[in-house]
Amino acid sequence: MAFNPKSEYIITSKEISIKDFFDYKEDFVTRPPYQRKVVWNRKKKQALMDSLFRRYYIPKLVIREVRLDESTTVFEIVDGQQRITTVQDFFDNNYKLPRSLEDLSDSLAGKYYKDLDTDVRKFIDKSLKYEADVIKNIDEPQNVEHQIIATEIFWRLQQGETLNYMEVAHAQLSSLSRNFIVKYADDLTFDYENYEPIDANPDKMDFFRLLNVDNGRMKHLQFMARFILIEKNGGYADLSDKKITEFIEEEKVSNGIGDYSYEDKSFAKEVIKNLKAFYNIFKYDSMLDDQNGIRELSVEYFIISVYMLIRHLRMYYILNEETQTLVKDFIYDFHMRWKTYEDSEDNDMLTFSNRRQQGEHDLEVRDRIMRQIFFEYVKENDFKLLEKDNKRAFSELERILIYRKGKGFCQQCLRDGKPEKEARVSWSQYQADHVIPHAKGGKTTLDNAELLCSYHNQSKGAKVTL
Numbered sequence: 017m018a019f020n021p022k023s024e025y026i027i028t029s030k031e032i033s034i035k036d037f038f039d040y041k042e043d044f045v046t047r048p049p050y051q052r053k054v055v056w057n058r059k060k061k062q063a064l065m066d067s068l069f070r071r072y073y074i075p076k077l078v079i080r081e082v083r084l085d086e087s088t089t090v091f092e093i094v095d096g097q098q099r100i101t102t103v104q105d106f107f108d109n110n111y112k113l114p115r116s117l118e119d120l121s122d123s124l125a126g127k128y129y130k131d132l133d134t135d136v137r138k139f140i141d142k143s144l145k146y147e148a149d150v151i152k153n154i155d156e157p158q159n160v161e162h163q164i165i166a167t168e169i170f171w172r173l174q175q176g177e178t179l180n181y182m183e184v185a186h187a188q189l190s191s192l193s194r195n196f197i198v199k200y201a202d203d204l205t206f207d208y209e210n211y212e213p214i215d216a217n218p219d220k221m222d223f224f225r226l227l228n229v230d231n232g233r234m235k236h237l238q239f240m241a242r243f244i245l246i247e248k249n250g251g252y253a254d255l256s257d258k259k260i261t262e263f264i265e266e267e268k269v270s271n272g273i274g275d276y277s278y279e280d281k282s283f284a285k286e287v288i289k290n291l292k293a294f295y296n297i298f299k300y301d302s303m304l305d306d307q308n309g310i311r312e313l314s315v316e317y318f319i320i321s322v323y324m325l326i327r328h329l330r331m332y333y334i335l336n337e338e339t340q341t342l343v344k345d346f347i348y349d350f351h352m353r354w355k356t357y358e359d360s361e362d363n364d365m366l367t368f369s370n371r372r373q374q375g376e377h378d379l380e381v382r383d384r385i386m387r388q389i390f391f392e393y394v395k396e397n398d399f400k401l402l403e404k405d406n407k408r409a410f411s412e413l414e415r416i417l418i419y420r421k422g423k424g425f426c427q428q429c430l431r432d433g434k435p436e437k438e439a440r441v442s443w444s445q446y447q448a449d450h451v452i453p454h455a456k457g458g459k460t461t462l463d464n465a466e467l468l469c470s471y472h473n474q475s476k477g478a479k480v481t482l
Contacts, residue, residue, distance in 0.1 A: 024165055025153045032077075032148055034068070035141040037100045038107035045082070045092040046100050047213040049206035049273075050167045050187040052234065054098060061102045062114035068144050069117055069124070074099065077148035078173060080166050083155040084211060091150070094166060095173045099146065157211045163189055163273050181257045182234040182241070185264040190272035193244065194264050196279050200288070201240035203231055208274040223291040226298050227319065228309035235316075242320060242374070243291070246327070247283035252383070255320070255374035293330050294323060297340045312351040317372045317382065322347055324383040325390060334402040334457040346393045350386065364389065402457050410448045410460060418448045422467030428476075429469060439469075447473035 037044060047053055056064075067074055077096035083089050093100060105111060109128045117124040123133055129140070151169065154162040167187055186202075188194045199205070201224065205217040224236045231237075242255040245263060253259075267278070278284055303310050313319050329335060329343065357365035368385045371378040394401060410418065426446075429439035449468040452458030453476075468476070 025151050028150045028152065030079075030148045030150050031145045033141065034103040034144045034146060035107065037146075038104050041104065043090055044100065045090050045212060046097050047204070047206075048080075048092050048094070048166070048170070049208070049213075050163075050170055050189050051097060052183055052186055053204055053213075053215070056098045056102060058111050060098075061105065061111055062116075064099060064102050065106060066114050066116050068103075069113075069120060074146065077146050078151065078169065079148050080151045080169075081155050082157050082211060084157065089155070090211065092166070094151070094170050096146070096148075157208070160190065160271055160273055180233055181261050182238045185241070185261060186234060186237065188264050188268060189274075190270065191264045191268045192272050192275055192278040193241075193267035195272065195274075195276050196284055197237050197240045197244070199276055199279070201236045202234070203236075221288070221291050221295070222299070223295045225304065226295060226301075226310050226313055228311050228314040229316070229319075239316070239319070240287070243287045243323060244284065246320075246324070246379075247286045247290075252376050252380045254376045255379060257374075290323065290327050290330060293335055294326050297326065297335075297344050301344075312348060317374070317378075318351070318354070320374075320379070321368075321382045321386050324379070325386050328383075328387060329401075332404055334404060334455075336402065336456075338399075339401060342394070342397065342399055343390075346390055349393065350389060404454070404457065408454055408460060410465060414460075414462060414465070415448045417462060418465045418467055419443060419446060421462075425467065426469035426472055427466045428472040441467065441469045445470060449473050449476065 077099065078094040080092040080094050081089055082092045107129055109130050112126050112128050113124050115125045123136060129137065154165050156162045167189055171187060185194055186198065199219050200221050202217055203220065205214045205219070207214055229235050241260045241263065245253045245255055245259060298310060301310050326343065333339065354365050354368065359366050364385050368382055371381045424441060425436060425439040426441050447468045447470055449466055450458040450460065451464050451466055454460065458464050
């Protein structure tokens, strides 16, 4: 009896007119969720068109048939994204045919599709085709096993390419940490319900607008991964590429595709809060526009050190408007000193620069230097930082006294003119509230406390009731 393991899928061969990729774009998912978006330059696109006209060998596309419902399927491009978008852009008149086609015909070279003679356009539309291998029987978009197999096929096809480790991590769809990173740091997203790529990401954090760092090789995702490792470790952590890879791998779960529950973890929430604080400090810098980040925020280890400082300040101090201005001015001052120091005269900057790696001790040394210089800067500028009250919650006795002091009435309801009957709050429903919010420096004391109903406590947020 011959050894013959059962295949998990079947493959059929198919020829597809290149015009179909333009005329019926909706039938093709050119960027599945496990792929990055890569755009060829004009020279590469023209070289492919030259090969098509000359009938040179072009590798087969690899396509997965995906069934959306009983009567509808789409073709997911596992391998061949650039070959498809190249012909789509050509039919959309985004670039001209190459001059290299002059030896075939003077009517080809340097022409847009719209400018070609009718007989040439007929030739292109009807005769130029891509060969494709179509994968079937793994066609359920919500089936975790089917998605894993498709991702594995993609992976094995990419083994000859120079993908960096973050691009590798991006393909791990079942990793909950990967999903969090992609949601808040990637330029793109994917609609799993309609099974289509979205070339915009409304959830991407504004923080990344500050960075003068291109996201072409997923550098923004790399930053987010390192910030999570910092919070997950409670501070200093090994931020090496290897640790990020392990972190993505260890968070893979069997039903993780499309699962964004990782953002509910306490340390993930802290990352979001820290990045919002970071953005608020620098968001009005006049250097910022749609094309440019802040030039001082161009080097990864410097940016991570700034994150560590802001993280510390947010934990222990009130980041009001005056403090935010001080921090911003300090960072620019520190950057100038870092970029202009003399090795023989500034040992702190020399040590800071020499600790540019992403090891745990490197991070600690840089943080210690930047933090020390910051507090020296605060002292030199005769600035007083407002410390947070580390006691955030009222004790049980204090809650009883606050309730008795308010006589069981929501104080905001009374201020709104409601009768006592409507303002009354039971013990189980009442909230002990900071009059001056804790986030604004309010103390956890009886003098700064009042009784509120849950509605008014939740709607108040961090606003101060006068």
